[in-house]
Amino acid sequence: MSLLKAENIHKRYGKEEVLKGVSLELERGETMVVIGPSGTGKSTFLRCINQLTQPDKGRVWLDGVEVTHPKSSINKLRAQMGFVFQDFNLFSHLNTLRNVSIGLIKVKGMRKEDARKLAMKELERVGLDDKIDSYPAQLSGGQQQRVSIARALAMEPKLILFDEPTSALDPELIGEVLEVMINLAKDGMTMLVVTHEMGFARAVADEIVFMEHGVIVEQGSPQQMFSAPKHPRTGEFLNKITELYGETE
Amino acid sequence: MLLRATLINIELLLALLLLGLLLGTVVALLQVYGGRFAGTLAAGYAWVFRSIPALVLLFLFYFGPSQFGANIPPFVAATLALGIRSSAYQSQIFRGAIQAIPQGQMMAARSMGMSRLQAIITIIMPQAIRLSLAGWSNEFSSVVKDTTLAYVVGLNEVLRHARIIMDRHYELAMLAYLAVAVIFLVLTYSGNRSLSWLERRLRIPGLQMKGGTQNT
Numbered sequence: 444m445s446l447l448k449a450e451n452i453h454k455r456y457g458k459e460e461v462l463k464g465v466s467l468e469l470e471r472g473e474t475m476v477v478i479g480p481s482g483t484g485k486s487t488f489l490r491c492i493n494q495l496t497q498p499d500k501g502r503v504w505l506d507g508v509e510v511t512h513p514k515s516s517i518n519k520l521r522a523q524m525g526f527v528f529q530d531f532n533l534f535s536h537l538n539t540l541r542n543v544s545i546g547l548i549k550v551k552g553m554r555k556e557d558a559r560k561l562a563m564k565e566l567e568r569v570g571l572d573d574k575i576d577s578y579p580a581q582l583s584g585g586q587q588q589r590v591s592i593a594r595a596l597a598m599e600p601k602l603i604l605f606d607e608p609t610s611a612l613d614p615e616l617i618g619e620v621l622e623v624m625i626n627l628a629k630d631g632m633t634m635l636v637v638t639h640e641m642g643f644a645r646a647v648a649d650e651i652v653f654m655e656h657g658v659i660v661e662q663g664s665p666q667q668m669f670s671a672p673k674h675p676r677t678g679e680f681l682n683k684i685t686e687l688y689g690e691t692e
Numbered sequence: 693m694l695l696r697a698t699l700i701n702i703e704l705l706l707a708l709l710l711l712g713l714l715l716g717t718v719v720a721l722l723q724v725y726g727g728r729f730a731g732t733l734a735a736g737y738a739w740v741f742r743s744i745p746a747l748v749l750l751f752l753f754y755f756g757p758s759q760f761g762a763n764i765p766p767f768v769a770a771t772l773a774l775g776i777r778s779s780a781y782q783s784q785i786f787r788g789a790i791q792a793i794p795q796g797q798m799m800a801a802r803s804m805g806m807s808r809l810q811a812i813i814t815i816i817m818p819q820a821i822r823l824s825l826a827g828w829s830n831e832f833s834s835v836v837k838d839t840t841l842a843y844v845v846g847l848n849e850v851l852r853h854a855r856i857i858m859d860r861h862y863e864l865a866m867l868a869y870l871a872v873a874v875i876f877l878v879l880t881y882s883g884n885r886s887l888s889w890l891e892r893r894l895r896i897p898g899l900q901m902k903g904g905t906q907n908t
Contacts, residue, residue, distance in 0.1 A: 495802065518806065520805075521802065521803055521804065521805040523805075528796060528800065532794075533800070534797060534815055535797070535899055536815075536819045536896050546806070550804060550805040550806055550810075577897075578897045580896065580898030580899040581897055581898035591800075594804070595804075598804060
């Protein structure tokens, strides 16, 4: 059984149909990268998975439990799905340590001392255990994004959804975030990543999904997608994006 | 005598601020998160009680019920009238502050599994309070002075005592009212000082506060 299954997700904003029936399955321990031009519904799709956005139609299962079921307790399910935002969204009134531990205390009901220990461990993992007293506004973008990854990790989620995690970063800060993500993938974290970082996709993706105009155009292994795409649009897009962004890693 | 009467003003001030704070918070939250129906109701409440003159409210709350045989003590009537009026103003200070907080804060809180109420309490309100302090300080200086209005419903507060002094010794009129003026200068000054101390204390390191003051 796959860890994450999305089936026929539809979403419309006014007249525009952003998602026209997107389905995919993600196995435990797998890293899937979603690529595609801006405005093709990639972020909306991620948000439909953890119901930050309500899909108009379609169903989502996490580890066999239907997330979209009206009676499912969405807060419990969200706690099992980490979400990393493009613009970090760290809680600006809390220092680094509290940003990571607050979910443990408030959502998981963990004791403060235990939450603190676990938060420290995750901050060490992203290399920021020396910044525990800093506030988000005192950190660089790359540091903030690493804290937000630690915040997601601390909840011990079954998978993490990444919504363009490096798009808001200065070029010289992208590397440190990608490095953390590459290590996560190697450690066997299940990840669904929307990104334009082709270097990352090539290096760690088990599968690449190319989305355009609200549908999945093609999906396959990095090797197949980069060297022998079946669909002409896939090849065009990959060429263009590699030209634009290069292959940072 | 004037100083002792000032205590009544201070008591009234604290009571009305507290009432205004509680009601104002509820109204603000309803206006932002309450959906269409409750939101409209809350906006209506804020509009109504900001539109009626304070004196009219005082008379309504004091003389209104007594017409039906319910005698409300002046202090209670004044607390209700001025507190409800202040809650309408405070609600708009809080509403502005809540709406100034980036939406991503709520989204991040929800995405980690917090309920909406949990997110409001642990993530939104602590930030909104900080953003509100400058505006709240302004509301404070305004209602400090409003406590003298309770004079009209017979509350034994400081202005009424100044009036009594004047009635007994007309030659002291100027002095008595000057003394009242000085008392309010001191009250407003010390209140605002404490609030700006609080504002500095709660300031988040490194953060540019959009709604707050930054000039210290």
